[in-house]
Amino acid sequence: xxxxxxxxxxxxxxxxxxxxxxxxxxxxxxxxxxxxxxxxxxxxxxxxxxxxxxxxxxxxxxxxxxxxxxxxxxxxxxxxxxxxxxxxxxxxxxxxxxxxx
Amino acid sequence: xxxxxxxxxxxxxxxxxxxxxxxxxxxxxxxxxxxxxxxxxxxxxxxxxxxxxxxxxxxxxxxxxxxxxxxxxxxxxxxxxxxxxxxxxxxxxxxxxxxxxxxxxxxxxxxxxxxxxxxxxxxxxxxxxxxxxxxxxxxxxxxxxxxxxxxxxxxxxxxxxxxxxxxxxxxxx
Numbered sequence: 001x002x003x004x005x006x007x008x009x010x011x012x013x014x015x016x017x018x019x020x021x022x023x024x025x026x027x028x029x030x031x032x033x034x035x036x037x038x039x040x041x042x043x044x045x046x047x048x049x050x051x052x053x054x055x056x057x058x059x060x061x062x063x064x065x066x067x068x069x070x071x072x073x074x075x076x077x078x079x080x081x082x083x084x085x086x087x088x089x090x091x092x093x094x095x096x097x098x099x100x101x
Numbered sequence: 102x103x104x105x106x107x108x109x110x111x112x113x114x115x116x117x118x119x120x121x122x123x124x125x126x127x128x129x130x131x132x133x134x135x136x137x138x139x140x141x142x143x144x145x146x147x148x149x150x151x152x153x154x155x156x157x158x159x160x161x162x163x164x165x166x167x168x169x170x171x172x173x174x175x176x177x178x179x180x181x182x183x184x185x186x187x188x189x190x191x192x193x194x195x196x197x198x199x200x201x202x203x204x205x206x207x208x209x210x211x212x213x214x215x216x217x218x219x220x221x222x223x224x225x226x227x228x229x230x231x232x233x234x235x236x237x238x239x240x241x242x243x244x245x246x247x248x249x250x251x252x253x254x255x256x257x258x259x260x261x262x263x264x265x266x267x268x269x270x271x272x273x274x
Contacts, residue, residue, distance in 0.1 A: 002109050002149065008211050010113045010146070014120055016204035021124030023196030024189040029129055029175055033136050036167060037120055040143045043155075051150040057238045060230055061245045063155055067162055068252040072259035074167045078174045079267035085178045086269070 007048035015041035028093050032077050039070045109149055116142030127188045133175045137168045153229040 014037055021034025043063055050059030084096055119138040126132040140163045147156035190196070238244040 001103065002106055005211065006109060006113070007146070007150070009208060010117070012204055012207040012211070013117055014143075015207070016200040017117070017120045017124055019203055020196050020200040023199060024193040025124065026188055026190060027129055029171065029178070030124065030132060030188065033123055033132060033171065036136065036163070036171075037123065037139065040140065040163070043159075044143060044146055044150075047147060047150045047152045047155060051152065057231065057234045057244075060152075060155070060235050061238060061248065063152075064158075064235075064239075065248055065252055067158060068256060071162055071167060072255050074170060075259050075263045076266070078170055079263035081174055082177065082267045091178050 004048060004052045007044060011041040011044040011048070014038075014044070026092050026094070028081055028091050031093070032074060032081075035077075036070065036074065039066060042066060105149065109146070112142050112145040112149070116146070125189070129175050129188075130172075130179070133168065133172050136171065137164055140164050140168060151229050154232055155230070 018034040018037030018039075018041060021037060022031050023034075025031045025034060043066055046059055046063050046066065050056075050063070081091060085091055088096060090096065116139050119135045119142065122135045123132045123139060126135065140159060144156040144159040144163075147153075147159055239249045240246055
């Protein structure tokens with residue numbers, strides 16, 4: 001029997017690692033991978049509460065919607081990266097400063 | 102310590118170590134490949150949570166689609182980043198501090214929850230998700246038909262938007 005706290009502490013750790021990736025990475029693809037880690041941590045949290053506290057269908061729908069949102073986010077994000085790479089030959093967000101006044 | 106706990110600890114350790122490598126490695130290709138290992142570890146935890154269906158969905162969507170897409174983009178945009186210089190900002194310690202504060206705050210909040218140790222598993226040990234109920238709830242007007250349709254519109258908009266943004270247009274620049 002695995003305590004619920006293990007799952008929650010694990011997902012907190014995974015979320016923090018992803019947050020570090022988003023904040024510290026120079027490469028925008030690395031930042032996107034950090035976002036994926038954070039979304040996975042959220043999904044573990046949702047499924048842990050579904051499994052331990054609220055064994056209905058609501059938590060599962062929430063997880064499915066998070067999957068859809070993650071897929072949509074990564075598809076549009078990578079399309080933007082390709083587009084920016086084609087014009088500016090860079091994947092570093094700091095070098096994309098066309099809107100700076 | 103039961104067998105399930107050992108499986109959990111091994112999977113969690115592998116997942117966390119590979120997640121740390123994903124955000125710290127210099128070569129983006131290596132971290133994209135380690136992202137696959139991390140997602141696989143998360144799907145092992147889904148199985149331990151009795152969510153077999155979502156473990157399969159995790160492998161199909163995250164590893165099959167998302168990680169593959171990331172790998173392709175890494176290969177398309179290779180040769181831009183110089184891997185000899187560090188891949189993190191020079192004030193990365195600030196990011197590490199923020200992440201550490203978030204982690205400690207989450208753990209402190211969790212440990213202040215009174216009912217925490219007594220929580221028992223709500224679903225029986227040998228059953229998974231009730232997929233028939235999930236499918237019915239997704240198309241039930243009194244259930245989640247509206248979020249379901251919104252999600253499908255989001256996916257269509259994503260598809261059109263991604264094709265439009267990434268397509269090469271002549272006579273521009």
